[in-house]
Amino acid sequence: MKLSDLDGRLLALREAAKQVRDPTAADGTVEFILNLIAEKRPARILEIGAAEGLTGLCMLTCSDAHLTAIESDAGRAARARENFRTFGMETRVTLLEGDAGEILPLTEDSFDLIFLDGPKVQYRRYFPDCKRLLKAGGVLLSDDVLLFGWVRGEAPPKRRMLVEHLREYLRMLETDDDFTTEILEIGEGLAVSEKRK
Secondary structure, three states, X not given: OOHHHOOHHHHHHHHHXXXXXXXXXXXXXXXXXXXXXXXXXXXXXXXXXXXXXXXXXXXXXXXXXXXXXXXXXXXXXXXXHHHHHHOOOHHHEXXXXXXXXXXXXXXXXOEEEEEEOOOHHHHHHHHHHHHHHXXXXXXXXXXXXXXXXXXXXXXXXXXXXXXXXXXXXXXXXHHOOXXXXXXXXXXXXXXXXXXXX
C-alpha cells in the first residue's frame, strides 16, 4: 500500500504538519507501517506519542484495529481527538492524555503492534512495559532511532546525551533474546522488533 492511497484530507493534514515542523512520522515510515499492517492484520495497536493523531489515522484507515494512543501534550491531544472525530474513527480509539512513563505501567491490555514515537530519551524507560504489553508474534516499531545519522556517527555536542540514550536502547533491543530486531534506514531510522514469545 502506498501513502497516496490514503484519504486526500489526511494527506493534506500530514503536509500541513510538516510545514510547521509538528511531529509526524516520515512518509517512508508510514508506508512501511501500512504494509506491515496489511500483512499482520493487528487487532489492537498501541501508539506512544500520538501527536495530532495523523499516524494513528493512517493505521486505522488501512485496518479494522482498535488504537490506544498516548499523548502528553494537551494541545496535540485535543487536536488528535478532533481529527479522530473528523474521520469518524473516535469509536475505534482510546486516547490517553498524559506521561507514557506513568500510563504504561498501569496498562493491562495486550497489543499486536506497538508504535513507539514519543520522547527518544525515554525509549529505554518504556521498553519493559512495551515488552510486557506486546503479544507473542507482535511487532514493536521504534521510530527515529538513528536520528539524522548521529546514532551511528558523530553527534553534535548538545545532542550527545540523547544519542547515547538511543544507542543504549538499540543495544537493549538487539541483545534481547525474546526479540528479533532489524534497523531500517527509512525516515530517521526505524527499529522493527518481532517478539518471539
